[in-house]
Amino acid sequence: MPTLHDVLSTETAVSSEDAEWLHRLVGDWQMIADLSFADLTLWAIRGSEDTHRGSDDARSGSDDTHPEAGWVLAAHARPSTGPNFYPDDVVGAHASQVRSRVLSEVAHSGRSATHQDAEYVREQYVPVVRRGTTLGVLVRHTDLHHMRQQGGLEVNYLHIAQALLVMISQGAFPADPPHTGVGRGTPRVGDGVVRLGADGLIEYASPNAVSALRRLGHTDQVFGADLSQIVTAQVRPGTTLDEAMPLVLTGRAPWGTEIETDGLHLTLRAVPLLVESRRTGALLLLRDVTELRRQERELVTKDATIREVHHRVKNNLQTVSALLRLQSRRVEDSTARAALKEAGRRLSTVAMVHDTLSHGFDEIADFDQVATRVLRATAEVASSEVPVEASLSGTFGRLQAEDATALAMVLAELVQNAVEHGFAAPAWTGEVNPSVRVHAERGSEHGTPSLVVQVTDNGVGLPGGASAPPTSGLGMQIVDSLLADVHGSITWEPVVPHGTSARFSARLRGADLTD
Secondary structure: OOOHHHHHHHHOOOOHHHHHHHHHHHHHOHHHHHHHOOEEEEEEEOOOOOOOOOEHHHHOOOOOOOEEEEEEEEEEEOOOOOOOOOOOOOOOOEEEHHHHHHHHHHHHHOOOEEEEOOOOEEEEEEEEEEOOEEEEEEEEEEEHHHOOOOOHHHHHHHHHHHHHHHHHHOOOOOOOOOOOOOOOOOOOHHHOEEEEEOOOEEEEEOHHHHHHHHHHOOOOOOOOOEHHHHHHHHOOOOOOOOOOHHHHHOOOOOOEEEEEEOOEEEEEEEEEEEEOOEEEEEEEEEEEOHHHHHHHHHHHHHHHHHHHHHHHHHHHHHHHHHHHHHHHHHOOOHHHHHHHHHHHHHHHHHHHHHHHHOOOOOOEEEHHHHHHHHHHHHHHHHOOOOOOEEEEEEOOOEEEHHHHHHHHHHHHHHHHHHHHHHOOOOOOOOOOOOEEEEEEEEEEEOOEEEEEEEEEEOOOOOHHHOOOOOOOOHHHHHHHHHHHHOOOEEEEEEOOOOOEEEEEEEEOOOOOOOO
């Protein structure tokens, strides 16, 4: 199904500023659909006449199914408070000749019009105006046959919806500049509706809104009360209040705010109701987000705890690594001294992974950063005789913590092996600048994310041009063990004119995290 952007960019000639206005309208018109208990459609004037699609009148069974170039259905909203009029996707449909005539009349006159057919369908056509120019027509489709029984809530909702439609026809909705929101937990019609009069007193409050005010601590009559006094009476002394709160509580600005009292978080959004630029009242939406904020605090606490654990693990690993290096300096046996230094280096590699994890909010590591640090640090430490250039190409992407630790160890061992054995005297002659290049590619194997990495050096090459290195060393045993843990494998081959290439693969845990 095409989006509003698709329709406006391919079938209309609206400017970028007007398109942004229509996007804001569609982004905010769900409240009108909910208050109207009806579907809303937005029709835009077509900029060309070379394409035709099926008529929207297929919904009503009309014989007039030949579309007329001129109008295209650009957006559609269904109510969450009642039955749907259009059960199928209709965005992109072209208007029939009958509907096109009505749309053109409304757009030309700038006045709303209402039509009703024999199937108990009432359609209200409202011009969408911005700065005196009609950009399209909004149609409210009310199915009278399945309409909710009229009561106090329904009558008030429809009255507010009609006020918003009048504002659309006068270019006053959506607000310009856009309203400020409250982030996660923005209230909706179903959460609670309050209608204020021009004097700021409550003229109507839905049952959910009354319940929210009761939880806030207000026990008196709601009708006729001053909402700003209700709220300020419940705010704890010394509490820092949002400077926008008075304007929201009196309905004077299209802003949002949040109220926090003992045990209650309440978000509010105000929409001033205007007639010819004169404020006649306001619509306020209320939502109790106490449980939502509690969950957010728990998540923040959990994330902070995880990061602290990773940070402490990293510090402990670095401490142990430093102790091993100190101990190696006191050991006279050269074999034992080298073993302690290798153990310290490996612990430092694991600490790098935990350092990266400690900066995030989850168990995911941006492994390109880890690989770069491991590559440079290992090459610098191992190249004691000659400086080795280390480079990285391709991308590892984001990896789960278990995979990141194992692959960091594998990468460090292979780079260490390439530098130590590829550029060691006397076999190394120094004819070219020594280098180690790592290339990584993400892929998929039978629906499972995979990784292929190639470590290439221009050193002396494998002994005798063999296709497999000796496996007796501890480093290669570590590589084989870690690759088995990630269901991977490794192959070796000589590089012409000289050098070695180690290519290993791994199957990764979890979903593909490259994005």
